[in-house]
Amino acid sequence: MRAAALVLVLSLGGAALADAPSQSLRPIARAGVVDIAPPAVAQGGLRGLFRSLRPQPRSARVEGQARATRAALQRGAVCGDPDLQGEAVGPVSGQMRGCGIDQAVRLKSVAGVRLSTPAKMDCGTAKALKTWVERGMRPAVGSHGGGVDSIRVMASYACRTRNSQKGTRISEHGKGRAVDIGGFALRNGTEISVLQDWGRGREGRILRKMHRSACGPFGTALGPEANRFHRDHFHFDTARYRSGSYCK
Template identity: 50%
Template sequence: MRARAVLAALLVMAGVAQAEPPTTSPRPLPNPHRPAEAAPDLAAVPHPVPSPLAGASLAASAISAARPAPLAPAPQVAAEPNGTLTILAASPRPMPRPESGAPAATAPAPQVTMSGASVPLKLGKPGAKGMVCGTPGLIGVAVPAIPGELEGCGLENGVRLTSVAGVPLSIPATVDCNTAKALKTWVDRGIIPAVGRAGGGLARLEIAGSYACRGRNRQAGAKISEHGRGKAIDLRGLTLANGKVITVEADWRREGKILQAVHRSACGTFGTVLGPKSDAFHRDHIHVDTARYNYGAYCK
């Protein structure tokens, strides 16, 4: 009897043990080195009411962030009083934002430099300085229209030459552009080759006359000379590099090889060529003009 009671008690105790929950949790154990975090109190957290302006602000911020950065301003060109242009470049860094109410400051744009020196852009007409008639080698100035004192005289679109093909003139020669170009051809192809290396070469043209409103050979009642139309030049001699002056009047025979070659080379380039052998009026110079005749050039 007693044994049955003991057995019944053991069975009751075993059933109670099976009904108790397990002592081991199925979830992973917390990290012992990390402090435990308290669960947030959702009731204590404020919940602001969303504003439509806040959404617009966020959208504007997103658009601004996506917008590409502005391009750097293109270089500018500044005009200088001396007729030059200087390339200017804007600073690549933006100026600091001014204080509230203060005007924005503008940084001076630096000049583009090369090895520390500014690089200006030169302005001016193409060709050499003082070039006239659109022809390199013709140096001088344009002159206003010259009215004729006599009927048949006058010069439109004339120039006053001071140098031809690099050779200076003893006095300026006032002629039209057609005559100026013919003179350059004569100097290039005739006079300089005729002088050659004599005396170190040609240094200057000795001019006796150019534009003048008068009759031929300065005779009263004569036809108007080509000088009165700006189409003629009188050459009285040549100056060499060593200072020697060869004149038609004094040296036509003594320096005949040079002066006669100069005289011959003008024929064809000019319509009329007259020298000491033509008449007494030309004993001291070579007259050339650009008048044209049906029978061709007249050379004597």
């Protein structure tokens, strides 16, 4: 029985060997197909790539200039804000009852925009002016004339009554809470004038946007249409009213 089984196995193996293919079963490459080798990475290529992505350190000269600029801004800063450049004045007393400023500053520039003449005011008004310059004045002018170079200040602190009229209350100017602005010098040498340009063309539209945007940062925003006393300037002050800002 075992012998018969052995004979059967050998016969089957022989048949399998007889039927084996004459060639290997490995796939044969098709004609016209080109082998694509993986791209070779140059020696140190990845290392060089990582080096190029790393930020380059600033030179000692550039770093020194930046430090000097920051130090200069800090020295000239008032109201604890480097964007408000000027000098501290301290308490200011007035000749009339109701005038004066507890802690006055003499402001020379606001958010990088020069004032034509230093303006004396309190810190609350200086900060309101900065807010308006950044959120109102600059967006209104945009790139027109290259942008605003300086603000023409007509009045700031002055111990007087409202509109210098007898029998009226002390003006916000007499409390260091007001600034009057007559125009804006642009970087191309031209000027936008409240007196000359209000209601006229593109400059007139810019002035209206400026006036409108002051309503909020300031408690009072008066322009040429308020009354005859303001036909040539904007009057902005930080007086606060229960009914909200007064703008005209």
